[in-house]
Amino acid sequence: MELSPVRDSDLPELATIAGGGVRRDGVQAFLVDWDSGNDAEITRSLAQYHWNTRATLTVESWTIEFAVRVGGEVIGVQGVSAQQFPLTRTVSTGSWLSKDKQGQGFGTRMRSLVVGAFIREFGTRRFDTGYVEGNLASRRVSEKIGYSPNGTRSIVAQNGTASTENLMVLFSEDYPYSMDDIDVSGAEEVRAFLGLTD
Numbered sequence: 001m002e003l004s005p006v007r008d009s010d011l012p013e014l015a016t017i018a019g020g021g022v023r024r025d026g027v028q029a030f031l032v033d034w035d036s037g038n039d040a041e042i043t044r045s046l047a048q049y050h051w052n053t054r055a056t057l058t059v060e061s062w063t064i065e066f067a068v069r070v071g072g073e074v075i076g077v078q079g080v081s082a083q084q085f086p087l088t089r090t091v092s093t094g095s096w097l098s099k100d101k102q103g104q105g106f107g108t109r110m111r112s113l114v115v116g117a118f119i120r121e122f123g124t125r126r127f128d129t130g131y132v133e134g135n136l137a138s139r140r141v142s143e144k145i146g147y148s149p150n151g152t153r154s155i156v157a158q159n160g161t162a163s164t165e166n167l168m169v170l171f172s173e174d175y176p177y178s179m180d181d182i183d184v185s186g187a188e189e190v191r192a193f194l195g196l197t198d
């Protein structure tokens with residue numbers, strides 16, 4: 001599995017695998033309803049989201065969306081966001097997979113890869129995430145990687161109804177996997193951009 005920051009050249013493939021939506025059985029997964037509607041609407045939402053994410057990146061507030069490839073084929077996206085990272089050493093994550101790639105362990109693998117890499121390369125101490133009530137796959141990914149429940153908040157889910165987001169948190173010392181098999185390139189440039197010295 002290989003993760004690389006989403007580039008414009010990835011967008012057509014991402015739009016193709018997001019076509020028809022990325023959620024099964026009407027599960028509520030996102031705060032923004034980007035994966036409903038017809039394929040043209042999904043493509044526009046997806047592209048505008050990624051362009052906006054890149055255009056607004058600063059040291060103080062950033063999101064990096066990684067295109068996830070297996071055997072060279074794009075299967076989904078793993079996102080990592082932070083506010084004031086050099087001070088907080090805290091990130092939050094979100095992700096999605098092509099419907100036909102779900103339930104095969106890829107979601108767990110891609111989250112564990114970014115968590116391991118961000119601990120080792122950037123000294124990240126805390127990982128936040130959340131799942132909308134009923135999103136059992138997202139919940140299980142967090143549980144398997146060692147996250148603990150961290151309260152709830154009331155949200156309006158993507159279908160416009162009130163729902164509960166269950167928050168989860170992982171501290172670096174609780175990461176359960178070895179980081180030895182994760183290869184990272186470009187970390188020095190990121191450390192320089194963020195001004196990290198430790």
Ligand SMILES: CC(C)(COP(=O)(O)OP(=O)(O)OC[C@H]1O[C@@H](n2cnc3c(N)ncnc32)[C@H](O)[C@@H]1OP(=O)(O)O)[C@@H](O)C(=O)NCCC(=O)NCCS
Pocket residue numbers: 022023024029030094095096097098101102103104105106107108109130131132135136137138140141144
């Ligand atoms: C959430 C998501 C990224 C998880 O990735 P995934 O590859 O499907 O998950 P995995 O195959 O790694 O499975 C992780 C665990 O969840 C369980 N799981 C997967 N789908 C499930 C489902 N529909 N119901 C209950 N459990 C499920 C798996 O059995 C596994 O647990 P186990 O090892 O104890 O059996 C993926 O399902 C997805 O993209 N869903 C739609 C978008 C979404 O919900 N994004 C997350 C927003 S926070």
